[in-house]
Amino acid sequence: MLRDVTVSEVGPRDGLQMVRKVVPTADKRRLISALHAAGLPEIEVASFVPPKLVPQMADAAEVTRFAAALPGLHVAVLVPNLRGAEAAVAAGAHKITLTLSVSEAHSQANLRRSRTEQMEEARAVTTWLRSLPPDARPRLEAGLSTAFGCSLQGEVPEAEVVGMAVELARMGCDSVGLSDTAGYANPAQLRRLLRLVRAEIGQACDSLHLHDTMGLGMANVTVGVEEGIRIFDGALGGLGGCPFAPGASGNIVTEDLVFLLESLGLRTGIDLDALLAARAILAEALPGEPLHGAYARAGRPTGWRAAA
């Protein structure tokens, strides 16, 4: 399947981590299988965090191993530290996103570490990964949380985002993603920050993780596309958030993201009908949990065609 843009589904990680219920492993497998069947090229299936802190992710290794066996699927996971990275590699993850916060307040709340300490952790992860044989080495993405503002501290200086991105690229991260953890980004800010970061590290800044708190998710995607970004995270039904970003609401809705990208003429390789089937599985697994999204509500516009 030809693809112009990569939609990375983070629902099984960012979504299921935020719901109160611990979703059984069997349901996660059904959901991941359905997403894979719908054509999602990459799925963030778990985060490798202490089960005491996040019981929803206690089965991270099992779920990762399951996903890694699905043909052609790029299996991504989130890790907060070296220990998580080691466990993720052991389970067969293809891409590891190490999370760091540009906001000091969010770093302390979410990671219980200062930004400086977390940069040291990033150095430990890159050093360890380099010690692995190349064919056992996953891609390492540094995920810069709160890059566009923080609900705890407010404004996040752009120079600090750029500074961290440069340092992380230099220490050997394969890519740096910008995360709008709080959902505060506006399109003008997004364009400006992308240009600032890419002026320093170029295409190594290659992905956006957006939330829809202020209803500007699709506007931000549009500007990201115009700026040349070709990897976007989304979550089925708009699940997700961050326990340490008060007021933040869910991720941008994968269904709406795919609809927008295809409408813009960018092939995602994803079948929207099959994506709605995956959404139905999610709804079954999470009774009572509100799912969001315009496409699921409105359906396909009369005469609409996917990108060809």
Next chain:
Amino acid sequence: MLRDVTVSEVGPRDGLQMVRKVVPTADKRRLISALHAAGLPEIEVASFVPPKLVPQMADAAEVTRFAAALPGLHVAVLVPNLRGAEAAVAAGAHKITLTLSVSEAHSQANLRRSRTEQMEEARAVTTWLRSLPPDARPRLEAGLSTAFGCSLQGEVPEAEVVGMAVELARMGCDSVGLSDTAGYANPAQLRRLLRLVRAEIGQACDSLHLHDTMGLGMANVTVGVEEGIRIFDGALGGLGGCPFAPGASGNIVTEDLVFLLESLGLRTGIDLDALLAARAILAEALPGEPLHGAYARAGRPTGWRAAA
């Protein structure tokens, strides 16, 4: 109050026309007063249509007279024909939007007239308006419904939008607005069509009326701003739709529109707190009617500032 962009509130017309309940005139007055107090520079307060067809608008003249007495408010109304235009002028409207559909199917369903017949009606309206003394003459906008697609007929050829816009500008309409009646527009399409129309009639194409059916309203506003549009319709709480555009959901949410524009550095002259007070009045007047919007749900981001 200095303003970079005009937000035109269409809730009292497009919103209240679509709810089942007939909102009492006294409630409409309270709502319009609250919107005026929040700094809305223009409000579309009514449509001058036969009360038998749209009982919600039976008090159009009374509401228009009331609004025209509010200091500094630009009072807009919708009309389908010359008879409506005459009644609107008698009631003191400052701006008349004559609605025409680019989709033949929508023209027949919504206006019970062919596009050709409605163009003749437009000619009758412009001719009559020219016969009025200049100080008694309101601005005339031609509102091109279904400019971006139609839920009845599907695709609407761009050449037909351009053709109608040119003819309407030539016959003496002061401006031509593009309406995404079905909520089908995507940002790339919007940019393309705006450029095509403005290549022919320039700044006479000056406003956008957008719906949020597919969740792309704010993305479309963003591109409209980039293309130089400085008049945007919105409806408080995202009310609205079109009885003859099946599947269309509400207008873009005024609260979110104002938040986006201010975030982009464009002064609207509108106070967001006061706008939420108007929303509360609307909620009281329409118990049980779902109101939409991210800003009302999420509140102001930590550290956020309006444009200065």
